[in-house]
Amino acid sequence: MAGRGADIRAWYAWIAAGIWDFVMAQSTSAKWRFWIDRGGTFTDIVAQAPDGELIIEKLLSEDPANYADAAIEGIGRILKTDHGAPIPADQIDHVKMGTTVATNALLERKGAPVLFVTNRGFSDLLQIGDQSRPKLFELDIQKPTPIYEDTLEISGRVDVDGQEIEALDEAAARAEFAKAAQSGMTSCAIALINAWRWPQMEQRLSALAREAGFTNVSASHAVSGLIGLVPRASTTLVDAYLSPVLSAYVARVAAALPGVDLYFMKSSGDLTRAEAFRGKDAVLSGPAGGLIASAKTAKTAGEPNIITFDMGGTSTDVAFFDGSFERTDDAVLAGVKLRSPIMSINTVAAGGGSVLSFDGEKFAVGPESAGADPGPMCYRRGGPLTVTDANLFLGRLDPSQFPKIFGPNRNETLDTTSVKAAFAALGAQARMAPEEVAQGFVDIAVANMARAIRQVTLEKGRDIDGFALNCFGGAGGQLACRVASELGVKRVLVHPLSGVLSAYGMGLADRGDIDQIMIEEPLHEASLVHATAMAKELENAQRTRLIETGARPDALTSMHVLHLKYRGSDTTLALCFKDAAALEVEFHKAHLARFGFSRMDREI
DSSP: OOOGGOOOEEOOOHHHHHHHHGHHOOOOOOSSEEEEEEOOOEEEEEEOOOTTEEEEEEEEETTTTOOOOOOHHHHHTTOOOOTTTOOOOGEEEEEEEEEEEHHHHHHHHOOOOEEEETTTOOOOOHHHTTOSSSSSTTTTOOOOOOOSSSSEEEEOOEEEEEEEEOOOOOHHHHHHHHHHHHTTTTTTEOOTTTTTOOHHHHHHHHHHHHHOOOOOEEEEHHHHOOOOOHHHHHHHHHHHHHHHHHHHHHHHHHHHSSTTEEEETTTTTTTTEEGOOOGGTTTTHHHHHHHHHHHHHHHHHTSSSSEEEEEEESSSSEEEESSSOOEEEEETTTTEEEEEEOOOOEEEEETTTTTEEEOOSEEEEEEOOOOOTTOGGGGGOOHHHHHHHHHHTTOHHHHGGOOSSTTTTTTTOOOOOHHHHHHHHHHHHHOOOOHHHHHHHHHHHHHHHHHHHHHHHHGTTTOTTTEEEEEEEETHHHHHHHHHHHHHHEEEEOOTGGGGHHHHHHHHOOBBBOOOOOOOOOOSHHHHHHHHHHHHHHHHHHHHHHHTTTGGGGGOOOOOOOEEOOOOOOEEEEEEEEHHHHHHHHHHHHHHHHHSSSOOSSOO
């Protein structure tokens, strides 16, 4: 490893049979098992044959000229079925999948047309939001495009104690629902004031919406039953916007795999059955699988503390693991607030397919991506210069190691000639050597990725001394050592399946569920007794759901977590249940480590 990465020890910690660590521990099956990551650029498939052998398949996620769905096409290729022939579902034990279908629908604003229903006078609730200004000194403020088609204000309201302030006008609501349904809207998001505690009015409106013909109804008390109207309404809207798109995709996959156990990865890092997969749980479905795999494979290599580095074609995802992953309940994606359990992942718009540009004054990497079609310039499909092209030009990618699948007829090698000419032209324009131009672009990409890692580590008070960088993703090997060197990290882990580790992680992940309930009580022993009882109720409900859908009772484990905050603060920290005195000490300590201060005099 030459250059700045020379001081990095890249550990190829698994060879030959070592790949089987977790897969074989799950035992083999008389049928095939498929683990799939449908990304923005590529769809990766790891299949376990009945004899335990692992088979890898990688396809473009979008290739309409050759197939309708990459996941189904990949399964068919591995099972050696004729193109277009039905999948022999009787040969398959299960399929576990992560997908960017919901993410892409939100980013591209291609969700279902949604009717947003709220109390009278609050139709502009989500346009006003919480009045936060991410760019405080920005003069030309660009507001995110609303994702609802229309709003409906209803009469009817209860106060915080559940007392009726205004009665629900069912006749008027029924008429408005019918009118909206006739206009073509099929999905409805309902968010009323105080419904997190008193859901009866939302429940009645949900029934009226279904009677009017709405095929999807998302009610805030069921989607995000926590205090806070704005995040609750926004999350409900996301669920209503994405669930129909997601359901259509899930139904299409299920139809091609009749009788097969089909599971999808949630943003929280847990698998759920296809019929329970909802829009609010799907926005980080794919990356979560990679985090699960990176943690388990690193543990096998003797590395309990890692930074995950998932570099794909479009973006790079990074996260922090020190025995457990950080989860957050609040996220912003494509300008939309979401409150749902999500793996804490920091994403930067720099990947192998990120477009390189020069405006005459400065170099830029991304955020645009060449995607799967046309892809980087070296793919011979008319694509732009990308990070991959820069590494090819600098000699860090060996064309002889790539199959002859490029060009219009998919029978040529990587195009080095066009890449050299393009960098020569950029060099002339910038008055620099072509190699300096290419290296400059790579330096920018590395800086962006290192900054993203610092945001989830150093800026949160976390010392990364002694941590390893676990590199995966289709493009991860291009820059992993450079990024590690930039951060002062001394060890880089590269799994033999690093290029498809997110798919591999689907096979290592467990089914699971996360439920939340709002208590809002001061921390003392009596409130802990109440909280423990509430947590046990949630656990029992979860156990029942999982067992009813095929989980073994003796295989289930649970964990109860409290989210604590100072009175007057909105920021919570998650801690495991202990007695009140121990929790108080631990909370002050955790707050000091996370934010640099604690308030010993403030009630928790």
